[in-house]
Amino acid sequence: MKESGNGINAVILDFNGTMVFDSHIHRAVWRDFIPEHGGGEIDMSDIDRRILGRDNTHILHDFFGDISDEETERLAYEKEAEYRRRCMLKPEDFHFVNGVEEFLNYLTEKNIPHTIATGSDRYNVDFYFDYFKLGKWFDRDKVVLDDGSFPGKPDPEIYLRAAELIGASPSDCLVLEDSHSGVTSARRAGIGRVIAVVSDTKDKDYYASAGGVDRIVRDFSDWKTFLS
Numbered sequence: 001m002k003e004s005g006n007g008i009n010a011v012i013l014d015f016n017g018t019m020v021f022d023s024h025i026h027r028a029v030w031r032d033f034i035p036e037h038g039g040g041e042i043d044m045s046d047i048d049r050r051i052l053g054r055d056n057t058h059i060l061h062d063f064f065g066d067i068s069d070e071e072t073e074r075l076a077y078e079k080e081a082e083y084r085r086r087c088m089l090k091p092e093d094f095h096f097v098n099g100v101e102e103f104l105n106y107l108t109e110k111n112i113p114h115t116i117a118t119g120s121d122r123y124n125v126d127f128y129f130d131y132f133k134l135g136k137w138f139d140r141d142k143v144v145l146d147d148g149s150f151p152g153k154p155d156p157e158i159y160l161r162a163a164e165l166i167g168a169s170p171s172d173c174l175v176l177e178d179s180h181s182g183v184t185s186a187r188r189a190g191i192g193r194v195i196a197v198v199s200d201t202k203d204k205d206y207y208a209s210a211g212g213v214d215r216i217v218r219d220f221s222d223w224k225t226f227l228s
Contacts, residue, residue: 008193008227010168011107011114012159012186015128017178019100019116021199022087023052029083030059037075039063053179055119055152056080076121084127096132097197099220104137106223113166117144117158117175142166154184154210159191174226180210187211195226 017023027047034042040063051059056076060067064075087094107114116138118125125145128134142165150157163170174193175186186194187210196202196213197220207213220226 008172008174009112010163010166010173011112011227012117012162012166012173012175012191013114014175014177014179014182015116015118016120017052017199018176018197019097020094020128020132021097022094023178023199025083025086025094026052029079029086033079033082034063037064037078053119053153053181055146056121057146057148058152077123080121080124084124087127087131094131097199097219099223103220103223103226108137112227113168115139115142115144115162115166117162119146119152119158121146153179154181154188156185156189159186159189163189163191176226177213180207183207183210183213 013019016026027044030047030051031042031044034040039060042063050062054062056079057072060072060075064071067075104114106112114137116125116134120128122145125140125143129138129140134140142162144158144162144165146152150161152158159173159175160170163173170190171192173191174195175191176195176197177183177186178197178199183194183196194211194213196207196216198216198218202216204213204216
C-alpha cells in the first residue's frame with residue numbers, strides 16, 4: 001500500500017467503546033454483577049478506574065480476590081452472557097459508531113492491513129462477527145482477543161501481537177482506542193500514532209498519564225484525516 005504522510009501503513013482498532021459505543025452496557029452489567037456475586041458495592045468511578053479497558057481476569061481478581069481459574073472462567077462467562085443479552089434487548093443502542101463502515105470499506109478497498117485488538121473473549125468476538133458481519137472487513141484469525149495467553153491492557157503485548165499478525169512494525173501503525181488502559185498499552189508497544197475515539201467529554205489531559213494521544217475525535221465521521 002501507499003504510505004501516508006505520517007508514515008502510517010497499518011491500522012489496529014480497539015472494539016468496545018471505539019467501534020461501538022457500548023461502555024454504558026458494560027458499566028450497567030458490572031454495576032449489577034459484582035455486588036450480586038459477592039464482590040462488594042461499586043460506584044461509577046470504580047468502573048472507570050478499575051474496569052473499563054481491562055480484561056476480565058484482571059477485573060475479577062481485583063474485586064473477588066484470589067479465586068480459582070475455574071471460578072474466574074465461570075464468572076467471566078456469566079458476565080459476558082448477560083452483556084450479550086442486554087445488547088440484544090436494545091439493538092437501537094448497539095450499533096457501529098458513525099463513519100465506522102465507511103472507514104473499514106476504505107481500508108479494505110485500499111488493501112491497508114488492519115485488525116482488531118480487544119479485551120473481549122472469544123464468545124463476544126464470535127458474537128460481534130455474527131452481529132456486525134465483521135468478516136467483510138477482518139480476518140478472524142488475525143483478531144487479537146483475551147484468550148488468557150498474555151496479560152491484558154495496559155500491558156503492550158496485545159498491540160505487539162496485533163502488529164505482528166498484520167505484518168507491520170508498531171511504529172508504522174495507527175491505533176484507535178478509547179480507554180486509558182488501552183492508550184497506555186498502545187504507547188508501551190511503541191505504536192506510531194494513537195487517536196482516542198470517545199463518546200463523552202474526555203480531553204487530552206485524561207490520557208496524559210497514559211502516554212498521551214495525538215488526537216481526540218467523537219466518532220469516525222472525519223476518518224479521511226486519520227491517515228493524513
